[in-house]
């Protein structure tokens with residue numbers, strides 16, 4: 001921790017990654033390279049997003065995603081950019097993406113790592129200039145190196161992540177990540193083409209006063225969640241919901257709050273994807289002192305059975321997540 005504090009605000013991302021690597025005597029530099037590859041792709045995607053309005057890039061393709069939803073052009077561009085950077089970097093044997101049905105083999109059969117990525121989350125917001133994000137998880141492969149990665153490599157529980165992060169393309173672009181020793185945030189300075197440490201060792205408040213959920217769906221929330229929302233109103237908490245997970249999560253991480261996407265009638269298993277969205281944010285929130293649950297257990301302990309599996313998500317300040325769970329447990333006890 002002291003060493004981390006020694007890195008001042010303004011340290012470049014490259015230098016930060018290098019200094020972190022030096023703290024581990026046996027580190028080979030592969031994870032560092034992988035993180036640099038993601039940062040490089042981020043710069044390119046950031047440029048595409050910033051130019052999108054002028055070039056008329058936003059819009060939908062005629063085809064649908066594997067989830068049966070319309071796919072934005074920028075989704076595809078971001079997907080291609082991240083996969084290409086990870087393929088060129090050489091450290092990753094397999095990528096799985098929210099935008100691809102199948103495992104993407106990079107051809108780097110000696111690569112130790114697997115990356116799960118949602119290249120552009122909240123893409124329905126692209127056309128209206130609302131903050132969007134990229135979410136990624138890094139796992140060490142469980143299969144022997146020397147061949148393609150396997151489905152078993154990709155279906156590890158979130159607790160096995162060796163790194164996780166997100167990028168928010170907002171009023172400024174930020175990359176926030178953890179390798180399991182705290183969470184650090186870097187802000188992009190476009191004129192210099194560099195990320196600089198701006199949010200060292202992020203710690204989320206234990207209790208906040210923001211609740212975030214799509215209240216338009218409240219009638220189909222579980223009764224316990226409905227009761228929790230009533231509780232928030234009675235406490236005069238602030239309701240904030242952008243509908244762009246990374247943006248909602250990022251705000252609550254810094255200010256304190258809880259984000260809830262429970263099961264609903266439209267999404268009986270929850271809407272958000274365990275492997276591409278929830279695991280990474282769960283690792284980050286825990287590293288920052290917060291909590292992530294599916295309503296009954298820890299997100300990071302769920303073993304996925306399907307790459308595109310969905311889950312309910314309650315994530316944010318520790319005491320608020322506990323409170324939601326308490327309300328849910330009480331309601332389910334009442335039903336018995």
Ligand code: AHM
Pocket residue numbers: 069120121122123124214243244245246248271
């Ligand atoms: P997407 O994968 O179609 O982009 O959906 C994920 C998004 C999240 O970013 C956001 O938090 C959530 O869906 C919003 O859903 P809703 O519009 O149902 O509130």
